[in-house]
Amino acid sequence: MQELNDVLSLIDGYIGGSTWFVFLLLFIGAFFTIYLGFPQIRYFRHALRVVTGKFDRKGDEGDASHFQALATALSGTVGTGNIGGVALAIHLGGPAALFWxxxxxxxxxxxxxxxxxxxxKYRETDNKGLIAGGPMYYMKNATFKIGNKPVKLAWLGAVFAFATILSSFGTGNLPQINNIADSVYSSFQIERWQTGLVLAVILALVILGGIKRIVKVTEKLVPGMAILYFLGALAVIFTNFENILPSFISIFSDVFSGTAAAGGFLGANLAFAFNRGVNRGLFSNEAGQGSAPIAHAAAKAHEPVSEGMVAILEPFIDTIIICTLTGLVLLSSGAWNEKYQNIFDYTDVDILGASFDENNEADRQRLYSYLVEGADMKMFTGELTITDGKITDEVTVVNNRSIAEEVIVNISQNGEWVPYTGTVEVTNGDVVVGSGPSVRFEGKSLVHSAQLTTFAFKKSFLGENGKLIVTIGLLLFAFSTAISWSYYGDRATTYLFGTQYIIFYRILYVIGFFLASFTPTTIIWTLSGITIALMTIPNLIGIFWLRGEMKETVRQYWIDFKNDWPDAKTPR
Structure with a gap:
């Protein structure tokens, strides 16, 4: 697993985790914001009126209402990114990551x-009479210009559709069940594979019903789960009300300098916070990834811009409201830089060939250089000696980018975990899995993802019951995300191979859902970053190429709107 994670991390470093990808994403957003005159501000009120159905026409073509399309798209975005993704971003980049x-x-x-x-604008109807849309269809049907020569980019649509199938696993499937299983295990000690099996069966029953069953499920799940999570987050924030202002200040104060060491957190520089913040922001709201347009394509509308208006609301609800709430929970509770008792994933463990003390400033700086700046570090290689569960060699165990304390190595005997005596093979700081007895490392360290949010939610007047809100909220958030992304994969499969192959895709989707429930979290997040980037890049290229058509489409919308609704107020 460690070797697989190393390979995936290397690939991700050139794509999703690279600086150029982050700048591409922000450049496209900034360009269109200026090019179209800040539509996210000017059209926001109008978008709220559109989603209520105020300007609907009888007989509009589509399979879902504006609200149902928004709920389906939100259920695809409001998920692990809002609970585990924010926690991972702050874990890696500190409070400044939330700003980005x-x-x-x-x-x-x-x-x-x-x-x-x-x-x-370029959606179609498939051979079963259902609406099919998404970036692959505008790539196939729109006329692009290279110089003065008009061309079609159907090949780019095929690339995007294939990337969508991959990302349906990397975004909507694997991270969702992985975080659900972790949270359920933390709250109820139910084995991860058992959670995965039960939810995989339920997932299969839902997605076999197609888009009409999906929108009926999501329009009921999304509002309820948002209210539950919102109330639970407020409970934590107001319990720790004295930390609200300092938490807000911390988000903005270190934006351009990086976050200094605090508690078990060893610090992060500007580049680290920027990169992780933007990446987790994309994972959370999927703006630019091209996924939401697939859900919105099913909306009933006689023209395309009104549905674009509805989509403006998604990142606002998903990230600016829900992710900010999660961030304030993590910061105001102080959970983000505290160490907790946990079981270590080998993919998060480094065994250093020297003893470090985090209370020593020189040692902290050396670890900071290694973890944040990528400096070389002497790693332990050889047989690690364990006596009654305790490591006797002069080493430092780093877990989740923090010095692990009170480390115990246990082995399973007769169904129970007991202290181990013997040796563990380590190569270049990594435990060699399968070379000896199956042992697990436990101790106190920083935690990340959904597990961190679970600990934070306990720090309110609800006490231990707070973890139930995270578990239930994550179950609803993440499961609805998996449902919606199965539909995105369906549409991409239809585009590439035809409707007859959808059943095979759904079977693979359910199998992957089950397997990811007990796969190491770090591998899941790394794979997710790769697939998101592969899907996002062709979409960003495509929409930038059609910038002139977009501007003209919006201009024509307001002309037609004024004719159809002469008494309605329009944005200035």
Whole structure:
């Protein structure tokens, strides 16, 4: 697993985790924000009126209402990213990472507006009479110009559709069940594979019903789960009300300098916070990824811009509201930089060939250089000696980017975990899995993802019951995301291979859902970053190429709107 994670991390470093990808995402959002005159501000009120159905026409073509399309798209975005993704971003980049998530969301409101409008404009009807849409259809049907020569980019649509199938696993499937299983295990000690098996069966029953069953489920799940999570988050924030103002200040104070060491957190520089914040922002609201346009394509509308207006609301609800709430929970509770007793994933463990003390400033700086700046570090290689569960060699165990304390190595005997005596093979700081007895490392360290949010939610007047809100909220959030993304994969499969192959895709989707429930979390997040980037890049290229058509489409919308609704107020 460690070797697999190393390979995936290397690939991700050149794509989703690279600086150029982050800048591409922000550039497209900033460009269209200026090019279209800040539509996320000017059209926001109008978008609220559109989603209520105020300007609907009888007989509009589509399979879902504006609200149902929004709920389906939100159920695809409001998920692990809002609970585990925010926690991972702050774990890696400190409070400043949340600032970059918010910047990504603000610019992403325009990006969503553009991609949904263009995709809705070129949607089609498949051979079963259902609406099919998404970036692959505007790539296939729109006329692009290279110089003065008009061309079609059907090949780019095929690339995007294939990337969508991959990302349906990397975004909507694997991270969702992985975080659900972790949270359920933390709350109820139910084995991860058991959670995965039960939910995989339920998932299969839902997605076999197609889009009409999906929208009926999501329009009921989304409002309820949002209210539950909102109330639970407020309970934590107001219990720790004295930390609200300092938490807000911490989000903005270190934006351009990085976050200094605090508690078990060893620090992060500007580049680290920026990169992780933007990446987790994209994972959370998917603006620019091209996923939401697939859901919005099913909306009933006689023209495309109104549905683009509805899409403006998604990053606002998903990231600016829900992710900010999660961030304030993590920061005001102080959970983000505290160490907790946990079981270590081998993919998160490094065994250093020297003893470090985090209370020693020189040692902290050396670890900071290694973890944040990528400096070389002497790693332990050889047989690690364990006596009654305790490591006797002069080493430092780093777990989740923090010095692990009170480390115990246990082995399973007769169904129970007991202290181990013997040796463990380690190569270049990594435990060699399968070379000896199956042992597990436990101790106190920082935690991340959904597990961190679970600990934070306990720090309110609800006490231990707070973890139930995270578990139930994550179950609803993440499961609805998995449902919606199965539909995105369906549409991409239809585009590439035809409707007859959808059943095979759904079977693979359910199998992957089950397997990911007990796969190491770090591998899941790394794979997710790769697939998101592969899907996002062709979509960003496509919408930028059609910038002139987008501007003309919006201009014509307001002309037609004024004719149809002469008494309605329009944005200035």
């Amino acid at each position: 998530m918010l910047v990504t969301a603000f610019l992403g409101m325009t990006t969503k507006f553009v991609e949904v409008t263009l995709s809705h």
